[in-house]
Amino acid sequence: MKNIILLSLCTCLFTGIRAQQVDVQSYAISLNLQDTTDQIKASVSITLKYLQSTRRLKFDLAGMKVKEVFTGPKKYSFEQDANALYINVDGKAGEQGIYTITYGGTPKDGLIISRNKYGHRTFFTDHWPDRAHQWFPCIDHPSDKAIFRISVAAPDHYTVVANGVKKEEVNMGGHMKMTSWEEKVPLATKVMAFAAADFSVTHSGDVGNIPVDSYVFREDSLHQGYARATQILPYFIQLVGPFQFEKLANIQSKTIFGGMENAGAIFYAEESPGHEKLESLLAHEIAHQWFGDAVTETDWRHLWLSEGFATYFTLLYMEHTYSTDTLKASLKADREKIIAFAKRRKTPVVDTTVHSNYMQLLNANSYERGGWVLHMLRRKIGDERFRAGIRQYFRDYNGRNASTDDFRAEMERAGGENLKGFFTQWLYTAAIPELQVNLNYNESTHTVKMEVIQNQLPLFEFPLEYTLDKTKPLQKLMIKDKVTTVMIPAAAKPAGIWLDPDINLLAEFAR
Ligand SMILES: [Zn+2]
Known part of the structure; x- marks a missing residue:
């Protein structure tokens, strides 16, 4: 995310680390949206593997009423509380299960149904940090990555876009249209996304075999949109490694953040087209496609592996595109922010005291200080080793989760030196010299x-x-x-x- 504007408060209550009962393989959502009501009707088929035997399968779910849970003809009894759905099952460790859950309700958060600045009705998911379960049952934690499929039935004036590839778009009669998308690369729930709005869509270009498209509100179609993405994407591909997703859609949205790095379907704030800082915002969100999306932090406390990286890789792009002076000026400004933050709140970058309200982690530590740590690491081990370490880290953790220690081990191998002291003082210590x-x-x-x-x-x-x-x-x-x-x-x-x-x-x- 970038440049947050906190328009709503997070209501998440559960802790960051928990023993997982299951490993979800895929979510296949069918969703019905209407113009006459904010109530959604939906079903989700969840394919999973049991990691331990259990008779009570738990999914995160808030504010939605479940109607039925079944596998083929077999129905399951279930209970719900304010934050979870419990299904009475007979799951054995190592076995697979497929559960279809039908449900509905009016989402309070996670799926934002509102109007854009031109007064047109819009639907945008907005999941970070764990707000996906406000509209669909899931394991709402960055460590459980799964394939995401969604079919949206909506009035036919909407354009529907989501992660992955468009599989189908069919008229259903009665001015309704069904659009289906599928992302085959397993994703953390925080970066699963779909949008339905009256978009103007422009093909910005192709980067290799990756189509890059701009989705903007019709009234903003005179802007260049997000075409600059076609120049930013190749830079990160050559620097870090291959882009992992099938396409890159850059989408004007109603996210509460300045930008949200949904995998292959990035959401940008409403005011972003034509904004003077659009280029660095694009670079930030595109850098996340590697750091945060393809390689995902094990839990929120390692957020700097996502935000610090997006911050510093934006600076690397700006240094490459403009000059070293641009890099220096940004680092200097970021240093001021870090010093000011450190005077207000004495907390290290890897903040193990945060067990809920993860929004408080969106601070100068996760972003600017995380970025600064990468800069000092680059200076410490040199450009070549730094780059080799980053590329290897991406190769080893692509599609998986990584912790700060995992990253340290990669950089120690690449740098040929013990970095324990460096990591401890800059990431696990609140003070700065x-x-x-x-x-x-x-x-x-x-x-x-x-x-x-x-x-x-x-x-x-x-x-x-x-x-x-x-x-x-x-x-x-x-x-x-x-x-x-x-x-x-x-x-x-x-x-x-x-x-x-x-x-x-x-x-x-x-x-
Ligand atoms: Zn970010």
Whole structure:
């Protein structure tokens, strides 16, 4: 996601980690939408594998009333509470099950039925972090990835788009149309999506065999739409690895976020077409297709593996497209945000204290600090090893889930060094270095005594780049103690010192 605008509060209550009863293989949803009511009628067939034997199968579900649960002619009894559906089954570990659930109701969240800024009725899913179960029964956790199929029956003025490939579009009579989509790559529920709206659709181009399309509201069809995506996509393909989804649709939407990285069907805020920051927003959401969508964090506390990556890979795209100065300017601005956030809330990037209300994780730690950690890691091990590590990480975890430790292990292999200390101080420590630098010039010995003091606890270990003369190459000083002193020869008293002029250190410098 990007640039969040919190228009609604998350009502999720359950904890991040739980023993899984089942592994869902696929969801096949049939959905009926009408213009005369916000009530939906739906059924979902869930194919799953039992990971443990159980007599009570639990799915997350809120606000929907279940009518029937069956497998072919066999019906199951079930119960519902505010957040779950419990089906009485006889599931044996290792066996497969297929359950069809018919249900209906008016979604309070997860499927946003409203009007766009031009007053036209629209339907948009919006699932992050775990809001999918507000309109369909599912295991609403990033660790259970499944194939997503959806058939939407809706009044025929709507264009329906979803993850994956369009399988069918048929007129049903009575001004109703059925549109079916299927995504064969297993997805986390947070990035499953569909939309129904009066779209104007433009084919922006093909990137290899990936069609890239723009879906915008009819009134916004004069804008270029999201055509820039055709230039951003090839950059990430060459940098990271193949794009995993069958198409890339860029869709104007009613998401509560600035953008939402639904796999192969990205939703952007209503105001995004023609917005001055559209290019970086596109880059952010497209980068998520690798980080967040193809490789997914094991749970929300490792969110930086999604948002920090999308943040930094946007900067890499901007550096590649514009200049290193663009990268530096962004890193500098991001550093300010991180420092301001750290003063308000003392919490590490991997925040193990968050067990609910995951919206609070959408902060400068997950985004900007996560991005900064990647930048410092790149500087630490060098461009080539950094890139090799990222590519290998993607290859190894593509289609799966990864934790911060999984990523560290990949980068240790690529970088050829132990990164435990680096990861601990930057990702598992709330503090950031607060540095005070004192200079004293001795006229008789022609030396400058430079003293670097770490004013925060715990102490950090990092290289500090500096120069006393802007025309000379930068010097690097390793800092790990409370006070580090260095004597620098200087013919005359220096006019000043330039600390971290290339913006490579996440630290606050005392003025
Ligand atoms: Zn994001």
